[in-house]
Amino acid sequence: MRKMHALLLSSLLVVSACTPVFDNREEVIQETKDEKNNQSAIIPNYNMSEQDYRMILTESSPKVSSARAVTTNQMGNRMDIDEFESGLRRHSKEYFDPENYFFQPGQYLDGDTLLTWLGRDGNVPVEEDQDPEEVEDGLNPELNEDEATEEDFRQSPRYISNIIEQNYLVRKAENKVELSGITIGISLRTVYNFTVEGQSLSEDHSTEELLKKGKEYAGEILERIRKREELNDVPVVFALYEEEEASSKVPGKFLSKTYVKGSDMTINGWDNIKEKHVLFPSNEAEEDHFDDSQIFTDFRKEVSDYFPNFVGMIANGFYVNNELREVSIEIPIQFQSESEVVGFTQYVYSLVNEMFADHYHVQVNIHSMDEPESLIVKKAGEQEPFVHVYE
Numbered sequence: 001m002r003k004m005h006a007l008l009l010s011s012l013l014v015v016s017a018c019t020p021v022f023d024n025r026e027e028v029i030q031e032t033k034d035e036k037n038n039q040s041a042i043i044p045n046y047n048m049s050e051q052d053y054r055m056i057l058t059e060s061s062p063k064v065s066s067a068r069a070v071t072t073n074q075m076g077n078r079m080d081i082d083e084f085e086s087g088l089r090r091h092s093k094e095y096f097d098p099e100n101y102f103f104q105p106g107q108y109l110d111g112d113t114l115l116t117w118l119g120r121d122g123n124v125p126v127e128e129d130q131d132p133e134e135v136e137d138g139l140n141p142e143l144n145e146d147e148a149t150e151e152d153f154r155q156s157p158r159y160i161s162n163i164i165e166q167n168y169l170v171r172k173a174e175n176k177v178e179l180s181g182i183t184i185g186i187s188l189r190t191v192y193n194f195t196v197e198g199q200s201l202s203e204d205h206s207t208e209e210l211l212k213k214g215k216e217y218a219g220e221i222l223e224r225i226r227k228r229e230e231l232n233d234v235p236v237v238f239a240l241y242e243e244e245e246a247s248s249k250v251p252g253k254f255l256s257k258t259y260v261k262g263s264d265m266t267i268n269g270w271d272n273i274k275e276k277h278v279l280f281p282s283n284e285a286e287e288d289h290f291d292d293s294q295i296f297t298d299f300r301k302e303v304s305d306y307f308p309n310f311v312g313m314i315a316n317g318f319y320v321n322n323e324l325r326e327v328s329i330e331i332p333i334q335f336q337s338e339s340e341v342v343g344f345t346q347y348v349y350s351l352v353n354e355m356f357a358d359h360y361h362v363q364v365n366i367h368s369m370d371e372p373e374s375l376i377v378k379k380a381g382e383q384e385p386f387v388h389v390y391e
Contacts, residue, residue, distance in 0.1 A: 162189070190244060241253070335368050
């Protein structure tokens, strides 16, 4: 067994599971395109890190997206929901610097609009006094699903599964902020599930196919949002996301992104995104990232030597341009006492210090029966991990 560092109990941070509250706030007025809709809002004086956006708040709570429920209802994998939202902010930083921009959940595309867009073409009736070209219909291919055959479903699948809008604002005066950028995320299905005559079937989509369709959708969405007076001259970032199947233990990945200048009506080009999440242990990890896979295998063995009856430790490695940027490790163990938790956490702390390089972020979540027990975080470039033991 690996020799433990001589850690004292007092070296662990033992605190209750609560969220810090920041009281220093600055009231501002949000300036919109419609002067009648100015609203009182709050910008926190401090953000949690220099890399994070400060969020626009209402006077009582964070301003919630009017379409938030659409995301949770349309995506079947919780990890995809989290990665899709946080990844959009991550990629938006290239265009909207957190030092100058404030973040706000999307306020312009409501839930009914997004649900319509996520439907099939032809699913919105055209009234007699309406111009058919002015009706916003579903983006997925037209199909009468009640009468469709298996072949019909396979030829006309629902490619697009979700759309997220994020808003980025800048201060225009001492007490005013204004919308200065929008990010639109488009999530696409790796696996399309459908039912014919009571039989559950599926159709796989290649990354190349999803890229082609996603770029088409982005062009159509750009046309639609440019018709809105409040959005017709706002810069827009589009990002395409490949969703994983519901049973996956890691989230999907972003495929491509583009920046559209304010008032531009077309998309001129796309930048490929080379990032992915890799499950440890897995055949993919062993074949494509052997050295990292071996470190995880050794780490797993050391943990089992200390606590032989632990079960199911897995890790999610996040790679950008084929380089490991972050690894999140889940250790589920059933403990008998608090001292057992502390002792095990001390041991894992020593392993993290000794076994993992300091050029990528490491996070270890130790839990039992779905309850968090302790957290170990070693940020890239830092020598000593942060330790948090829940009471």
